[in-house]
Amino acid sequence: MNQAETLERIMTHSAEQKKTTNRKQGAVLTSPPRVICVTSGKGGVGKTNIVTNLGFALSKAGKKVLVLDADLNLANVDILLGLTPRYNLHHVFMGEKSLQEVLVQGPAGLLILPASSGIMELAELTEHQRLYFLAEMDALAQEVDIMLIDTAAGINNNVIYFNLAAQERIIILTPEPTSLTDAYALIKVLSGRHDVKRFRILVNLARSEKEALAVFRKLSIVADRFLGSLSLDYLGHIPYDSKLPQAVREQRLVSDLFPDSAASRMFGRLAREISQEEPEVKADGNIKFFWQGLIDL
Numbered sequence: 700m701n702q703a704e705t706l707e708r709i710m711t712h713s714a715e716q717k718k719t720t721n722r723k724q725g726a727v728l729t730s731p732p733r734v735i736c737v738t739s740g741k742g743g744v745g746k747t748n749i750v751t752n753l754g755f756a757l758s759k760a761g762k763k764v765l766v767l768d769a770d771l772n773l774a775n776v777d778i779l780l781g782l783t784p785r786y787n788l789h790h791v792f793m794g795e796k797s798l799q800e801v802l803v804q805g806p807a808g809l810l811i812l813p814a815s816s817g818i819m820e821l822a823e824l825t826e827h828q829r830l831y832f833l834a835e836m837d838a839l840a841q842e843v844d845i846m847l848i849d850t851a852a853g854i855n856n857n858v859i860y861f862n863l864a865a866q867e868r869i870i871i872l873t874p875e876p877t878s879l880t881d882a883y884a885l886i887k888v889l890s891g892r893h894d895v896k897r898f899r900i901l902v903n904l905a906r907s908e909k910e911a912l913a914v915f916r917k918l919s920i921v922a923d924r925f926l927g928s929l930s931l932d933y934l935g936h937i938p939y940d941s942k943l944p945q946a947v948r949e950q951r952l953v954s955d956l957f958p959d960s961a962a963s964r965m966f967g968r969l970a971r972e973i974s975q976e977e978p979e980v981k982a983d984g985n986i987k988f989f990w991q992g993l994i995d996l
């Protein structure tokens with residue numbers, strides 16, 4: 700069986716499961732998937748590790764998760780997972796491959812869409828290509844519970860687009876002062892120019908919860924004072940964990956290789972919290988509208 704067939708099988712199976720669960724709960728339609736954008740002002744703060752480990756932990760918690768690698772500068776979700784995707788979104792747009800053939804499977808059934816070199820083309824698609832692509836995405840969306848987006852860092856158009864198109868935003872901070880000022884600048888642009896008012900903050904590389912909360916408070920104080928009505932929520936922290944770079948060197952996820960390490964336990968805890976919360980129900984936040992939004996931007 701080739702990889703496409705394997706994926707096809709997995710997805711059909713999971714779609715059946717999802718339908719059965721929904722039927723059991725008396726619902727007729729499958730629930731719309733959540734789209735969560737993970738971003739930061741500064742680079743190298745741990746976004747890719749957070750997206751992939753959170754995705755892994757959510758998969759373990761029974762969710763079907765799709766990771767969209769949308770970092771155009773340093774697309775490295777695949778490297779981190781030791782995968783070598785042969786195709787990406789570009790091949791879908793060229794009509795050479797179907798979406799199913801482009802998706803790669805990571806540990807615990809995590810799905811990865813290597814998109815970086817195709818994203819720029821979204822704006823230049825012909826009507827036919829758009830319709831084909833949206834239909835493919837719509838079909839995939841039926842099988843997915845959560846889509847996590849790994850963006851580039853900083854304030855460039857792509858980062859802004861993904862933040863606007865997603866339904867929820869998680870901003871990664873570290874205790875470094877530059878990470879704070881860069882995150883502030885990003886939030887200022889998103890809230891001031893684009894009217895995005897709700898952000899969740901996750902502090903990475905913290906030595907303790909206390910330090911993480913102090914970092915969060917610093918950001919809230921300046922945001923309150925200078926940016927007006929905003930909602931900044933503290934999502935949690937991921938501790939500095941020497942097992943994490945060790946896993947990176949082995950091209951494995953720390954949550955997979957060292958499930959009992961401090962960072963892995965925290966990814967598990969966050970995943971449980973995220974999977975239990977009631978997402979904001981917003982029609983324009985699901986995967987189909989997400990892509991539609993990007994194409995129309």
Ligand SMILES: Nc1ncnc2c1ncn2[C@@H]1O[C@H](COP(=O)(O)OP(=O)(O)O)[C@@H](O)[C@H]1O
Nearest residue numbers: 742743744745746747748904938939940943944
């Ligand atoms: N919680 C952590 N504990 C230890 N090292 C970390 C942690 N998070 C990130 N790192 C280190 O930072 C590096 C960069 O992380 P990465 O996820 O690639 O950042 P980004 O995607 O924001 O550029 C990782 O390769 C790892 O060595």
Ligand SMILES: [Mg+2]
Nearest residue numbers: 746747770773
């Ligand atoms: Mg990255």
